[in-house]
Amino acid sequence: MDRDFGLGGLGLNDTPKMPSKLVPSPRQPPLVPPTIRGNSHNVQTLLEQAEKNSGALTIHGVTHKAEIKELDFMEDIGHGSCGTVTKCSYKSFTMAVKTMPRTTNSYEMSRILMDLDVICISFDCPYIVRCYGYFITTYDVRVCMECMATCLDRLLDRIKKPFPERIIGKLSISIIKALHYLKTKHQIMHRDVKPSNILLDWSGVIKLCDFGIAGRLIESRAHSKTAGCPLYMGPERLDPNNDDSYDIRSDVWSLGLTLVELATGRYPFGGSEFEMMSKIIHDEPPRLDPTMFSPEFCDIVTCCLQRDPTKRLNYDQLLQHPFILKHEGVDTDVEEWFADVMCDSE
Numbered sequence: 001m002d003r004d005f006g007l008g009g010l011g012l013n014d015t016p017k018m019p020s021k022l023v024p025s026p027r028q029p030p031l032v033p034p035t036i037r038g039n040s041h042n043v044q045t046l047l048e049q050a051e052k053n054s055g056a057l058t059i060h061g062v063t064h065k066a067e068i069k070e071l072d073f074m075e076d077i078g079h080g081s082c083g084t085v086t087k088c089s090y091k092s093f094t095m096a097v098k099t100m101p102r103t104t105n106s107y108e109m110s111r112i113l114m115d116l117d118v119i120c121i122s123f124d125c126p127y128i129v130r131c132y133g134y135f136i137t138t139y140d141v142r143v144c145m146e147c148m149a150t151c152l153d154r155l156l157d158r159i160k161k162p163f164p165e166r167i168i169g170k171l172s173i174s175i176i177k178a179l180h181y182l183k184t185k186h187q188i189m190h191r192d193v194k195p196s197n198i199l200l201d202w203s204g205v206i207k208l209c210d211f212g213i214a215g216r217l218i219e220s221r222a223h224s225k226t227a228g229c230p231l232y233m234g235p236e237r238l239d240p241n242n243d244d245s246y247d248i249r250s251d252v253w254s255l256g257l258t259l260v261e262l263a264t265g266r267y268p269f270g271g272s273e274f275e276m277m278s279k280i281i282h283d284e285p286p287r288l289d290p291t292m293f294s295p296e297f298c299d300i301v302t303c304c305l306q307r308d309p310t311k312r313l314n315y316d317q318l319l320q321h322p323f324i325l326k327h328e329g330v331d332t333d334v335e336e337w338f339a340d341v342m343c344d345s346e
């Protein structure tokens with residue numbers, strides 16, 4: 001694979017060299033706790049380590065020692081809870097730059113470092129948005145990424161109609177492979193799978209982004225209950241009576257809800273946020289209408305949206321599911337569909 005960032009962000013190359021707790025070595029068992037959270041000493045140390053590679057941008061295999069003033073602002077892309085994303089150019093090369101203000105709050109800082117860490121170590125996954133490098137200044141952290149065309153929630157908003165099943169088939173493959181990669185290669189779960197964290201580029205390539213609240217797995221389980229958007233959390237993460245740990249199957253639930261939202265054009269629960277969360281915990285999980293969708297599609301959604309996490313399929317099983325196998329074998333032109341819907345919605 002063409003590897004665009006030799007920096008590997010935080011001093012990482014093909015093999016992570018830094019003995020940092022920020023970087024789990026794939027060769028060791030996953031057992032680095034989510035160390036950086038809430039521990040200001042750790043956060044400071046990790047930040048100092050990361051600063052060593054600040055300004056190294058690797059584009060088309062060439063590493064440039066860049067300065068922030070060489071980034072030319074082109075336009076705003078959007079804002080999230082952690083920062084702002086803008087389109088910039090560096091020596092005529094277009095990038096999306098996510099700027100996150102530095103803060104003295106070590107939890108917030110650990111989110112920024114986690115986002116940076118995961119995107120950097122995932123350079124070899126074609127289903128995760130690519131990082132060219134980053135800048136750490138006195139005031140903020142700026143992550144330079146490949147510039148995608150849009151995220152799926154904005155696209156839904158814009159086209160105001162559901163995505164066709166064949167497109168959902170293709171994007172399911174990419175997202176399941178991205179999540180599977182994070183789990184098997186880095187022992188990480190995403191914890192914030194939702195349409196706004198799935199990006200699409202103009203050639204129809206689909207990628208996962210936004211790793212600020214990703215969690216390290218300890219003996220395959222994650223422990224922080226608070227991280228993530230509650231509306232996409234599995235019932236086991238919302239239920240106050242549940243113990244504090246959960247596993248990748250919580251991301252499988254979030255994936256299932258995302259598929260329903262894309263297939264129907266709307267988030268499946270209504271009411272206030274509290275009512276929606278209560279429905280997730282107590283009501284029957286959403287299902288697709290079998291008169292409108294193929295049996296395989298209805299089935300994969302049912303397999304993801306099981307109230308009992310142990311009944312949900314894991315990634316290996318999802319990758320073997322008939323819905324995924326069917327769409328892997330079909331030549332679907334996502335690029336053409338995307339160009340058409342963008343044109344129709346102008």
Ligand SMILES: Nc1ncnc2c1ncn2[C@@H]1O[C@H](COP(=O)(O)OP(=O)(O)OP(=O)(O)O)[C@@H](O)[C@H]1O
Pocket residue numbers: 077078079080081082083084085096098129145146147148149150151154196197199209210
């Ligand atoms: N690499 C990228 N290329 C193009 N657009 C991007 C890229 N990364 C993020 N965006 C867009 O920028 C906007 C802000 O993204 P960001 O990840 O900061 O927040 P979010 O995911 O929307 O919200 P939150 O962080 O609260 O979950 C989103 O609309 C997202 O689609």
